[in-house]
Amino acid sequence: MYRLGIDVGGTNTDAVLIDGDLNITGEVKLPTSADVRRGISAAIAAIIQKSGINPKQITRAMLGTTQCTNAIVEGKHLENIGVLRIAAPATLGLPPMVDWAPDLRNIAAEVEIIGGGFEHDGKEIAPFNEAQARSFFERCKEKGIRSIAVSSVFSTVRNDHEERAETLCREIMGGDAYVSLSGKIGSMGLIERENATILNAALYKVSKMFIEGFIRSLEEQGIVNAEVYFSQNDGTLMNAETARKYPIFTIACGPTNSIRGASYLSQFNDAIIIDVGGTTTDIGILQHGFPRESSAAVTIGGVRTNFRMPDVVSFGLGGGSVIREKDGGVTVGPDSVGYQITKKALVFGGDVLTATDIAVRLGMARIGDPSLVSGIDQGLAERAMERIVTLVEEHIDAMKMSREDADVILVGGGSILLPDRLGGVKRLVKPDHFAVANAIGSGISKISGVYEKLVSYDETPREQALETARKEAVEAAIHSGAKPETVEIVDVEDVPLQYYAGSTCRVKIKAAGDLA
Numbered sequence: 010m011y012r013l014g015i016d017v018g019g020t021n022t023d024a025v026l027i028d029g030d031l032n033i034t035g036e037v038k039l040p041t042s043a044d045v046r047r048g049i050s051a052a053i054a055a056i057i058q059k060s061g062i063n064p065k066q067i068t069r070a071m072l073g074t075t076q077c078t079n080a081i082v083e084g085k086h087l088e089n090i091g092v093l094r095i096a097a098p099a100t101l102g103l104p105p106m107v108d109w110a111p112d113l114r115n116i117a118a119e120v121e122i123i124g125g126g127f128e129h130d131g132k133e134i135a136p137f138n139e140a141q142a143r144s145f146f147e148r149c150k151e152k153g154i155r156s157i158a159v160s161s162v163f164s165t166v167r168n169d170h171e172e173r174a175e176t177l178c179r180e181i182m183g184g185d186a187y188v189s190l191s192g193k194i195g196s197m198g199l200i201e202r203e204n205a206t207i208l209n210a211a212l213y214k215v216s217k218m219f220i221e222g223f224i225r226s227l228e229e230q231g232i233v234n235a236e237v238y239f240s241q242n243d244g245t246l247m248n249a250e251t252a253r254k255y256p257i258f259t260i261a262c263g264p265t266n267s268i269r270g271a272s273y274l275s276q277f278n279d280a281i282i283i284d285v286g287g288t289t290t291d292i293g294i295l296q297h298g299f300p301r302e303s304s305a306a307v308t309i310g311g312v313r314t315n316f317r318m319p320d321v322v323s324f325g326l327g328g329g330s331v332i333r334e335k336d337g338g339v340t341v342g343p344d345s346v347g348y349q350i351t352k353k354a355l356v357f358g359g360d361v362l363t364a365t366d367i368a369v370r371l372g373m374a375r376i377g378d379p380s381l382v383s384g385i386d387q388g389l390a391e392r393a394m395e396r397i398v399t400l401v402e403e404h405i406d407a408m409k410m411s412r413e414d415a416d417v418i419l420v421g422g423g424s425i426l427l428p429d430r431l432g433g434v435k436r437l438v439k440p441d442h443f444a445v446a447n448a449i450g451s452g453i454s455k456i457s458g459v460y461e462k463l464v465s466y467d468e469t470p471r472e473q474a475l476e477t478a479r480k481e482a483v484e485a486a487i488h489s490g491a492k493p494e495t496v497e498i499v500d501v502e503d504v505p506l507q508y509y510a511g512s513t514c515r516v517k518i519k520a521a522g523d524l525a
Contacts, residue, residue, distance in 0.1 A: 010028075010029050010066060010067075010068045011026050011027065011028055011029075011034070011062060011066050011067045011068065011069075012026070012027040012028075012067070012068070012069045012070070012071065012452045012453075013025075013026060013027075013053070013056070013067050013069070013070040013071065013232070013235070013452065014027060014071045014448045014449060014450070014451040014452020014453070015049060015052060015053070015070070015071065015072050015073070015448055015451060016072075016073040016074075016240070016263060016266050016445075016447035016448040016450070016451050017041060017045055017048065017049065017072070017073065017074045017075055017076070017263075018041060018075065018263055018286055018287070018447065019041060019075060019286065019287070019288050019289070019347060019348070020040070020041060020286055020287025020288050020327065020328075020329060020345075020347050020348045020350070021038050021039065021040060021041055021286070021287060021348065021422060022038075022039050022040070022041045022042075022048045022049060022051075022052045023036070023037070023038050023039075023052070023444075023445040023447055023448035024036070024037050024039075024052040024053060024055070024056040024445075024448055025037075025056070025442075025445050025448040025449050025452055026056055026060050026062070026067075027449070027452045027453060031273075031453055033441075033442050033449060034060060035056050035059050035060035036056070036442060036444075036445045036448070037052055037055040037056045037059060037445075038422060038444060038445060039051055039052050039055060040348040040349075040350075040351065041348045042348075045074070045076060045219075045222070046222040046223075046225070046226055049072070049222070049223060049226045050226040050229055050230065053226055053227065053230045053232070054230055057230060057231075064230055064231035064232045064233075065231065065232070065233065065234050067232045067234070067235050068234055068235055068236065069235055069236050069238065069524065070223075070227055070232060070235040070236070070237050070238070071237075071238045071239070071240060071246060071451040071452050071454065072219075072223050072237075072238075072239055072240065072451065073239070073240035073259075073262045073263055073266045073447065073448075073450075073451040074219055074223075074239070074240075074259060074262070075263060076215055076218070076219045076259075077212050077215055077216070077219075077256050077257065077259050077260050078259075078260050078261070078309070080212060080215045081113075081208060081211075081212075081260075081309055081310040081312070082309075082310045084112055084113055084310075086214055086215050086218065087113075087116050087211040087212070087214070087215070088116065088155070088156045088210070088211050088212070088213045088214045089116055089117075089118040089152075089154060089156075090116055090117060090118065090154060090156045090157060090158055090207065090210045090211050090213075091117070091118065091119040091120075091121075091145065091146075091148075091149040091154045091156070091157045091158070092105045092106070092117045092119070092120045092121070092157075092158050092203075092207055092210075093121050093123065093142065093145055093157060093158070093159045093160070093174060094121070094122045094123070094159075094160050094161070094203060095123055095124070095125035095126055095137065095142075095159070095160070095161035095162070095170045095171065095174060096122060096125065096126045096134075096160070096161060096162045096199065097122050097123055097124045097125070097135070097138070098124070098135070099126065099134060099162065100122065100162070100199065101122060103200070104120065104122065105117070105120055105122070105160075105203055105207065106120070106204075106207065108313070109204075109311070109312060110311050113310065113311070113312070116207075116211045117207070118149075118152055118154055119145065119148055119149050119152060119154060121141065121144075121145040123137075123138040123141035123142055123145070124136060124137070124138035124141065125137040125138060125161060125162075125170040126161050126162030126163065126164075126170065127161070127162060127163045127164070127166060127167045127169075127170070128162075128163060129163055129166060129463060129513070131163075131166050131167045134162060137169075137170045137173055137174075139173075139177065142173075142174055142177050143177060143181065146177060146178050146181040146182055147181055149182060150181060150182045154182075155182075155185075155186060155187055155213070156186075156187040156188075156189070156210045156211070156213040157178055157182075157186060157187065157188050157189065157210060158189045158191075158203070158206045158207045158209070158210035158211075159171050159174045159175065159178075159188060159189065159190050159191065159206070160191035160199065160202060160203035160206050161174075161191065161192070162199055163199075164190070164191050164192030164202075165192050165195070165196060165197060165202070165461065165462070165463070166462065166463050168190065168192035168193075171190045171191065171192050172190070174188075175188045175190060187210065187213045188210075189206045189207075189209045189210040189254075190206070191203055191205070191206040193255075194206050194209055194255065194257065194316050195314065195315050195316040196315050196316065196317075196461065197315070197463075197515065198306070198315045200313070201306050201313050201314050201315035202314075202315055202316070204312050204313060204314045205257060205314040205315065205316040208257055208309065208310075208312060208314065209255060209256060209257040212256040212257060213256075215256060216252060216253050216256035217253065219256075220237075220239070220249050220252055220253060223237065223239075224237060224249075236248075236524075237249050238454075238524075239252040239259060239262075240259065240262035240265070240266050240450075240451045240454065241258045241259065241262060241265075241457075242258055242259065242260055242261040242262045242265050242317065242318055242319055243258075243265065243299070243300065243302065243317055243319070243457060243459075243519070244265040244266075244268060244269045244299045244300045244319075244450070244454060245299075245454050245455050245456060245457035245521055246454045246455065246456055246524070247456075247489065248489070248490060251489065257316065258316075258317075260309060260318070261318055261319055261321065262451075263291070263447055264284060264291040264293050264300070264319055264321045264323075265293070265300045265319045265321075265450070266446075266447040266448070266449075266450035266451045266454070267282060267284035267291065267293075267420050267421065267446050267447045267450055268282045268284075268293050268294075268295050268299075268300040268319070268450065269298075269299070269300070269449075269450035269453065269454055270420065270445075270446030270447055270448070270449035270450030270451075270453070271284075271295065271418040271420045271440070271446050271450070272295050272298050272299075272418075273449060273450070273453050274418075274420070274440035274441065274442055274443065274446060274449065275418045275438050275440045277295060277416060277418060277438070278295065278296075278297055278298045279295055279296060279297065279416070280294075280295045280415065280416040280417060280418050281293075281294060281295070281405060281408055281409070281415050281416065281417045281418070282294070282295050282417075282418050282420065283401065283405070283417060283418070283419050283420070283421075283424065283427070284420050284421040284424075284446070284447070285326065285327060285328070285419070285420075285421040285422070285423030285424040285426060285427065286327045286328070286421050286422065286423050287327045287328045287329045287345065287347055287348065287350055287422065287423060288325070288327040288329055288330075288345040288347050289323050289324065289325055289326065289327055289345075290323065290324055290326040290327060290400075290401065290404075290421075290423070291321050291322070291323050292321065292322050292323075292401075292404050292405065292408050293319055293320060293321040293322075293408075294320055294408060294410075295418070296500075297499055297500065298499065299499055299500065299519075299521070300319040300320070300321075301319070301320045302317050302318065302319060302320060303318045303319065303320040303321075304320075317459075320408075322404055322407065322408060324343070324400065324404060325341075325342035325343020325344070325345065326341060326342055326343075326364070326397060326400055326401070326423075326426075327342070327345050327364065327423045328350060328363065328364055328365040328422060328423035328425070328426065329345035329346040329347050329348075329349075329350040329353075329354070329363050329364070329365070330342035330343070330344070330345050330363060330364040331344050331345060331346065331361060331362065331363060332362045332363060332364060332366070332367060332393050333362075334389065338392070338396075339389065339392045339393045339396050340396070341364060341393060341396050341397055341400065342364075345363075346359075346361055346363060350363065350365065354366055354377065355381050355382050355385075356369050356376055356377030356378055356379065356381050356382055357377045357378075357381075358377075358378070358381065362385070364393070364397060364423070364426050365377075365423075365425075365426070366382045366385065367385070367390050367393045367394055367397070367426075368394075368425055368426050369382050370382045370383070370385045370387075370390045371390050371391070371394060373425060373426070373428065374425040374426075376425070394428075397426055397427070398427070398428065398431065401427060401431060402431055402432045402433060405417065405431065405432075405433050405434065406433055409433070413435075414433055414434055414435035415433065415434060415435060416434075416435055416436045416438070417431065417434045417435075417436070417437050417438070418438050418439075418440065419437065419438065419439040419443060420439075420440070420443045420444075420446035420447075421443070421444065421446065421447070422444040422445075424439060424443060424444075455491065455495075455521040455522055455523055455524070456486055456489045456490045456491035456521065456522060456523075456524055457485075457486055457489065457491070457499075457519055457520065457521040457522075458481075458482050458483065458484065458485025458486030458487070458488065458489055458491070458496075458519070458520050458521075459482060459485060459517065459518070459519045459520075460478045460479075460481040460482040460485065460516070460517070460518045460519075461515070461516070461517040461518075462478070462515075462516055463513055463514070463515055463516075464478075464513070464514055464515075464516045465512060465513050465514075466512035466513075466514060467512050471503075471514075474516060475501070475503065475516065475518070478516050478518045479498055479501075479518055479520070481518075482498065482518040482519060482520040483496050483498070483520045485520070486520040486521060486522050487522070490524060491520075491521065491522030491523065491524070492522050492523045492524065493522070495522040495523040496520050496521065496522030497520065497521065497522065498518060498519070498520050499519050499520065499521045500517075500518065500519040501517075501518050501519075502515070502516070502517040502518070503515075503516055504517075
């Protein structure tokens with residue numbers, strides 16, 4: 010029995026086959042096509058043909074995709090939605106989406122702020138205004154809106170009002186209405202959590218598109234016995250049902266897949282991961298075998314959000330980065346020929362000087378026809394490589410947790426651009442199958458569960474609160490599909506909140522286990 014792992018990047022679509030012992034038995038890398046679904050189908054067909062296996066032997070299929078990110082950044086395929094905030098009268102001065110770009114703000118066809126919400130200790134600020142909520146949902150129904158974003162003050166502490174709103178929504182708009190509740194998506198901070206919830210609701214159509222498209226692509230290639238999973242941005246998997254509810258959790262799953270794949274291939278649990286693609290380089294932190302999450306608010310398509318995201322820095326360096334001479338110096342990117350590299354790069358008979366051409370000219374890689382770049386000036390090539398190395402070393406230093414040299418794992422097809430030694434690095438490892446680490450990360454990932462809540466240690470002793478949190482996180486992982494005997498705690502956060510009275514802490518615990 011086999012697993013199929015696929016990762017769709019901006020430049021390439023990678024696919025791997027993994028056997029029951031988690032050995033890599035086949036891999037392919039194809040240029041990402043304008044039609045993502047056709048590109049996925051082509052990758053599946055190629056890996057089946059290359060491996061020669063019976064498609065019915067594939068029992069699990071995992072996909073990591075950029076479609077949600079692209080939809081937000083490009084403003085395409087987003088659903089018209091209704092936005093309900095339960096926070097009056099406290100937040101009337103700052104309406105939802107107040108700082109959004111006008112074209113993106115237009116996705117909200119109906120917006121309302123009604124009475125309700127809670128204090129940080131769970132006490133009710135104001136009663137839930139059911140009459141206003143009913144009126145809002147009736148207007149949404151009249152306008153044909155099918156997706157609703159609901160947010161409430163301190164819903165991460167207590168979400169009674171959000172759940173009441175969801176019940177009303179389905180009563181009035183029908184049981185198939187798509188409802189996003191902020192308490193299940195974001196963290197502390199009403200506006201940022203609300204923003205993430207609005208984006209999640211707007212991705213309803215996109216999630217349906219990539220889920221159904223992936224299943225159809227599998228069926229077209231004869232893969233009819235596989236359980237389907239999708240990569241999340243915390244380095245774990247979710248099933249199709251969860252992906253439909255929370256498509257926003259697929260955003261930035263590419264870098265996290267690479268981090269998980271790099272960990273598996275190198276057998277490192279703590280390191281800096283450098284993933285060099287065709288257009289960009291992502292640098293992230295591997296911590297206890299999983300991607301380190303960002304502690305800061307993250308901006309997506311100009312929208313500030315606070316839901317879980319990996320601590321990753323991205324910059325314009327990849328195999329397709331365009332090299333130019335300018336004012337006596339050399340520039341690298343940030344523009345790239347992307348998935349057209351096999352047509353436009355010099356080594357493939359094109360007319361654009363790229364970073365790949367520089368690597369081939371300096372003898373660091375053998376790709377395409379090396380004779381086509383033999384005419385590149387040696388001095389130009391060396392200055393370009395010096396600039397590439399400087400870019401990477403500066404970003405490594407920015408990601409370090411201390412001044413000590415760090416272990417670094419190189420993955421991604423574009424990592425051929427980098428030399429065997431880098432400043433500030435203790436051990437530099439480029440493992441086997443490095444070019445498809447992202448697809449491997451998708452294929453070997455685990456199922457997780459997370460518990461997050463504000464806890465007063467004045468009311469509940471710390472050890473008792475943490476033990477309860479651990480049990481809840483384990484149960485959440487099992488409920489999501491993890492094998493009970495394999496579930497373990499992989500991360501614990503216990504952060505005191507100085508701006509609250511008493512000994513209030515933000516407790517967040519994550520558990521993960523193998524697929525059942």
